[in-house]
Amino acid sequence: MKIYITLLTFLTVFSSSVLAQNSDYFLKGTIVEEANGNPVAFATVLAIDKTSNENLGGITTDMDGKFELKINSGNVIVEISFIGFETKRISTITFVNGTADLGTIKITEGEVLDEVNIRAEKSSTEFKLDKRVFNVGKDLSSTGMGALELLNNVPSVNVSIEGQVSLRGSSGVQILIDGKPSILADDPSNSLGSITAEMLERIEVITNPSAKYDAEGTSGIINIVLKKDEKEGLNGSITLNTGAPHNHSVGLSVNRRSEKFNLFAQLGVGYREQPNDSENSNQDLVNGTTVNSIGTEYRNENYYNIILGTDYHIDDNNVITLSGNYAYEIEDQPSNTDFSYYDSSNTLISAWNRSETTKATNPKWQYELQYKKDFKDHKDHDLLFSALGRFFGKDQESEFEVTPTFGDREFDNQQTETDFQQSDFTLKLDYTKPFSDKVTMETGAQYVINDVGNDFTVRNFIDDEWVTDPNLTNNFEYDQKVLGVYGTGSYQGEAWGVKVGLRMEDTNLNTLLTNTGEANEQNYTDFFPSGHVSYKFNDEISLQGGYSTRIFRPRLWDLNPFFNIRNDYNIRVGNPNLRPEYTDSFEVTSIFIIPKASFNAGVYYRYTTDVVERVTYFEDNVSVTRPENIGTNGTTGVEVNFKYSALEWFSLMGDFNFSYFDREGEFENQNFDFTGERFTSRMTGKFKLPADFEFEMTGNFQSSYKTVQGEVSQNAFADLGIRKKVAKGKLVINASVRDVFNSRVRESVVSQPEYYIYTKGQRGTFVSLGLSYGFGKGEAMTYSSGRRR
Known part of the structure; x- marks a missing residue:
């Protein structure tokens, strides 16, 4: 227990010193329909840096249409969207003591578009025969969440802080990417760090494999399906670990996507x-x-x-x-x-x-x-x-x-x-x-x-x-x-x-x-x-x-x-x-x-x-x-x-x-x-x-x-x-x-x-x-x- 307390103290001191270099800003408000004043639940609120256009963070509204979002910059534009409504952008935002209260924000119903290839606002689970399908909605894809964190939102799947993936309590899980084995999925905690939620289309969970799979099988299969239109960008991660008994490592993972x-x-x-x-x-x-x-x-x-x-x-x-x-x-x-x-x-x-x-x-x-x-x-x-x-x-x-x-x-x-x-x-x-x-x-x-x-x-x-x-x-x-x-x-x-x-x-x-x-x-x-x-x-x-x-x-x-x-x-x-x-x-x-x-x-x-x-x-x-x-x-x-x-x-x-x-x-x-x-x-x-x-x-x-x-x-x-x-x-x-x-x-x-x-x-x-x-x-x-x- 002394070791745990020492580690917790170290983490607190270290993180405090890092946070001291970054000021926190808070955005809050309430989203309602302009026509009737009803609150809009699960609307997406994004904070975008005015200078770099970088996504600083995102959140969805609660059942009362309310939201509160923490970011690390005050030079922002707020974008509010919800399926069936026009997207609203707020570019003039004033912070008082680090907080900007945007009050009640009204959004208007938009025209129905011919394009149907739209990602759903809310993530959902559906059942298809021998598998369960978790469709990744905009509520998760827009928040900068990673693949391992997103897996934690899937029913029956658990990912520990150390990155171990288990299905229904068993760690003997085979992970596929786009329906095929991948070296990237051989050790998920080491490799999936280069995949973010915005790249994912859906996650399929198979607990009782059919005759398609090896008769020796595993305790289950998780298939990660990537979006075809998310090929651009550089992704990577550097890690440093130490432990007792001696367990020390350095790791580098890099992923570069082009067309x-x-x-x-x-x-x-x-x-x-x-x-x-x-x-x-x-x-x-x-x-x-x-x-x-x-x-x-x-x-x-x-x-x-x-x-x-x-x-x-x-x-x-x-x-x-x-x-x-x-x-x-x-x-x-x-x-x-x-x-x-x-x-x-x-x-x-x-x-x-x-x-x-x-x-x-x-x-x-x-x-x-x-x-x-x-x-x-x-x-x-x-x-x-x-x-x-x-x-x-x-x-x-x-x-x-x-x-x-x-x-x-x-x-x-x-x-x-x-x-x-x-x-x-x-x-x-x-x-x-x-x-x-x-x-x-x-x-x-x-x-x-x-x-x-x-x-x-x-x-x-x-x-x-x-x-x-x-x-x-x-x-x-x-x-x-x-x-x-x-x-x-x-x-x-x-x-x-x-x-x-x-x-x-x-x-x-x-x-x-x-x-x-x-x-x-x-x-x-x-x-x-x-x-x-x-x-x-x-x-x-x-x-x-x-x-x-x-x-x-x-x-x-x-x-x-x-x-x-x-x-x-x-x-x-x-x-x-x-x-x-x-x-x-x-x-x-x-x-x-x-x-x-x-x-x-x-x-x-x-x-x-x-x-x-x-x-x-x-x-x-x-x-x-x-x-x-x-x-x-x-x-x-x-x-x-x-x-x-x-x-x-x-x-x-x-x-x-x-x-x-x-x-x-x-x-x-x-x-x-x-x-x-x-x-x-x-x-x-x-x-x-x-x-x-x-x-x-x-x-x-x-x-x-x-x-x-x-x-x-x-x-x-x-x-x-x-x-x-x-x-x-x-x-x-x-x-x-x-x-x-x-x-x-x-x-x-x-x-x-x-x-x-x-x-x-x-x-x-x-x-x-x-x-x-x-x-x-x-x-x-x-x-x-x-x-x-």
Whole structure:
């Protein structure tokens, strides 16, 4: 708490010194109709600098037609506009003690124009089958708001002060720009700072993806659609961050738009430390022996990152995008763990210290080529082709030194060496054809190649020389190819909407342990149907239902049988014979939009077969955890989330999820049938304080729940953040404290008749302080220096 108070004091002093250089001016008044004197709600009031024509700020009137706007210059023209009324400009304004009271301002109804391409005054949300569409109105587009801030106005979406985007409480969100993946959206908090609200046409939110999207999917999709007529200008942001434990970075983001080209670039460099305290206890209940371990592991790294790219607008209907990203990391992973061994009478027999020195370099690159064609007959008639390539490498060397501290037990020092290379390639083609404003067809194909090699060597120090251990040394090769083809059809009427689709994916997976010749081949073809239906009662209430079939394919580390020997009494290994798990997902959600609030409540049922579970084997006080396919799982749940803007200076967001699960399965003659419950919740309060301070507080709770062999304990933690805007948001100072009370502890037990295993992990409290400056049309952004993987 002392750290938080110190940061708050620093921010206050700093911001006060900055504000002392800029005088504040206030504009206020009331807008009414000239014909009848009725107040005009939601009229737009803009302040424009007389000399530079720069937009100094904007606001909309309240329900009584009143407004009050703070600006930093008195040399202004005020422009008042509202749909259906003539725009009114006031050029003679007198300030008294920094305030200009414009009194009652009358506006006159204008003639109806033939031009219909007019942005709506008020932002609104509408429902279209499997997605919700947030149309950006003039009330937000004219205020200089940035893309991340605007996302905060979208129902079910939350953006933290640190820039993390979550949907319905989950951060596993895929962000698209104009319907296609973009390097700019890979890490939204680092990249979307160059996009302002005036460039946005709408934001689409998809919580239950249809057959158009990968069957492995995410927790949801957010698609940001840009206006075609906003291509001009220079946008950018510079950021500087520091934190404890050490987390320091500098970032630059630049975006230059012209009529034909959109050029964007990013540079980032930094250093971070990520400590993790761990504690383990392995108890042999048959022999009565126990091995305890306690220590701290670090992952420290210097990192460098550059992004370059361009959009070339061939004409109004054709655009080509070419972009690339290169990153380089230098890792240092020291760890220090103390072990102790007790006999059946709880007498200490031996103790030792195991220390690790690890050095690694990680080169990473990515390239992307995209072509999008918009057909002239309909705004949603388009063709999109994309080619994406990624590479990740790791050259790592580790040395483990064991020092006895009690007893006469002898140990061998060890070395490991890892040469890891992963290449991923994706080719994708999507075609959308509306036959009318109500009927649309989508079709497309995707081909994904994953090629991985992991050469892992272990050496033991025996008789004064390093000797390769053949039982722990091997080269694991992983090759997976997935071909997907899909088609969907939809009907969207005034009230009812229906969308059905089918996706086919053919998977070819091969793994090989080259030293032993052990090979595994899996070839399978799956069909993934999806169906969505929606009914719109009115503009405020809508009901949506959805069904989809999903797949979870075993990942590389689920299949690789080799492991890190950092703690050689608690080992995790992969299973080359692991099969994919399949889930049938049903969901019904009701959406309510009322003044100042949005509310979503839903029920769901998910049935999963060939469930992948981590099973622990135990021998000689050594635990080995390995993924296995065990039976089925049926989960029934209720999910509620809401966003409530109670006052102009306070808003509240909450996400709640309760589920009941029924497990059935048998593995190696052991029955795994059991039932259980799980509850998670998150509540976020946001406060707008005087002097342009914003404060955010988030509380999280995760209940305990059963596993196939034990239980995971409950967990509660809180995060705080504060932000100060200066110079109309061009300069932003932000501070945050993650896990304020150091209570985010991960505890689990494996309890079996023959053994008991306790595991605890804790990362501790993180404090960060950042400065960001936006130039041109860019907003100040948050360069979170998050770990890219």
